[in-house]
Amino acid sequence: MAVALNPHDSALALAGMDEAVFARWVALLERRTGVVVAPQRKPFLVSAVRARMREVGYGNFMQYFEHISAPGAGAVEWATLVDRLTVHETRFFRHMPSFDLIRERWLPERLGNGIGALHAWSVGCASGEEAWSLAMVLHHGLLGHGGKVHFGVTASDVSSAAVATARAAIYPRGRIEEVPALYRAKYVEMRGEEAFTPIASLRKRVAFARVNLLQAAAAPLQRLNLIFCQNVLMYFARERRRELLDGLAGLLEPQGLLLIGPGEVTSWSHPALTRVAWQGTLAYQRRD
Ligand SMILES: C[S@@+](CC[C@H](N)C(=O)[O-])C[C@H]1O[C@@H](n2cnc3c(N)ncnc32)[C@H](O)[C@@H]1O
Structure with missing residues (x-):
């Protein structure tokens, strides 16, 4: 269930993602989609996850990770998040x-x-x-x-x-x-x-x-x-x-x-x- 925080708490809690938590997010993404997020792309992952957490009212990366890892409602939320974590750049007749x-x-x-x-x-x-x-x-x-x-x-x-x-x-x-x-x-x-x-x-x-x-x-x-x-x-x-x-x-x-x-x-x-x-x-x- 989403944990709604007041804006002040949320900003504090979302300030950063430590390396251990980042590693868990990277592993989850690779396991489920194959996509590998290199360490230098951490800012991209953090900002995409953070933006989505704000939308659904989560204030803590690990809590949101646990929600997303769970079957049921987590799978529904994952379907939205995966779109934010993948790169969709394309063109007609690209190659x-x-x-x-x-x-x-x-x-x-x-x-x-x-x-x-x-x-x-x-x-x-x-x-x-x-x-x-x-x-x-x-x-x-x-x-x-x-x-x-x-x-x-x-x-x-x-x-x-x-x-x-x-x-x-x-x-x-x-x-x-x-x-x-x-x-x-x-x-x-x-x-x-x-x-x-x-x-x-x-x-x-x-x-x-x-x-x-x-x-x-x-x-x-x-x-x-x-x-x-x-x-x-x-x-x-x-x-x-x-x-x-x-x-x-x-x-x-x-x-x-x-x-x-x-x-x-x-x-x-x-x-x-x-x-x-x-x-x-x-x-x-x-x-x-
Ligand atoms: C950069 S786009 C490439 C689009 C198009 N093929 C092109 O060359 O212009 C990469 C696409 O691969 C998708 N993708 C990433 N992981 C995938 C997976 N495990 N299965 C299917 N599609 C995936 C992404 O969602 C994204 O839309």
């Missing part, structure tokens, strides 16, 4: 070489091999821009195939608030320039004067879910043709990144493509995957 690889090589090859359906996954979609970009590239690449190739994109994130924003898909007008002109002309429309949104035919191709990458094996996601996992693993410990990539490799269909952010993992390989040579990308394709 253009990855989209070029899909558009110029991978998709034409799949179509040449007579693929009948495509299922893509944006693993840490934040506010959705990556998933919408993927949907635009796939929709456009499949034009001319007479609707014979069905495609869908699943967009997921550990943060339910991020997933809700991605699903709402209302973006400020100023960011429309991130969408290349070709796709902008076809796949987005204005919502009033100040916002834009993907068109309805694109919306029906994208499904949203809260999925924790640490529990991806339990999610109903299998036989994927494309997995986009960019700017997510960089927040995880190196050894954990390899384990998670092994898991993602197991979800790919033959010829399926895994796209990671360049530099997010070094010297990882998987017996069923081949590294794809495409400038500026870190991509792996599953063999038959």
Whole structure:
């Protein structure tokens, strides 16, 4: 239960987080999300937790930690807090070489091999821009195939608030320039004067879910043709990144493509995957 303090007590109690308490918060976050908070990011963690504690009336980091660690109400509160403790920075077409690889090589090859359906996954979609970009590239690449190739994109994130924003898909007008002109002309429309949104035919191709990458094996996601996992693993410990990539490799269909952010993992390989040579990308394709 929340402990409401008067503002004076609260300010005193919240003045600092000692190293032992910080270590417990770091361990909890890593255990539940995989995200590692380095010592130099302590101010970020402290201010995010402190802001949330003020909102719910807690005056002591350890008391709030105990609340959040408990099942039931703690799980509900955790769902809100996790959104504050994760970084959601993203853009449409953020990593253009990855989209070029899909558009110029991978998709034409799949179509040449007579693929009948495509299922893509944006693993840490934040506010959705990556998933919408993927949907635009796939929709456009499949034009001319007479609707014979069905495609869908699943967009997921550990943060339910991020997933809700991605699903709402209302973006400020100023960011429309991130969408290349070709796709902008076809796949987005204005919502009033100040916002834009993907068109309805694109919306029906994208499904949203809260999925924790640490529990991806339990999610109903299998036989994927494309997995986009960019700017997510960089927040995880190196050894954990390899384990998670092994898991993602197991979800790919033959010829399926895994796209990671360049530099997010070094010297990882998987017996069923081949590294794809495409400038500026870190991509792996599953063999038959
Ligand atoms: C910096 S954003 C990257 C967004 C997008 N992929 C891009 O490259 O622009 C990282 C996202 O990963 C999500 N994330 C962190 N830990 C996660 C986990 N264990 N499972 C799923 N998503 C996670 C965060 O909530 C955040 O929205």
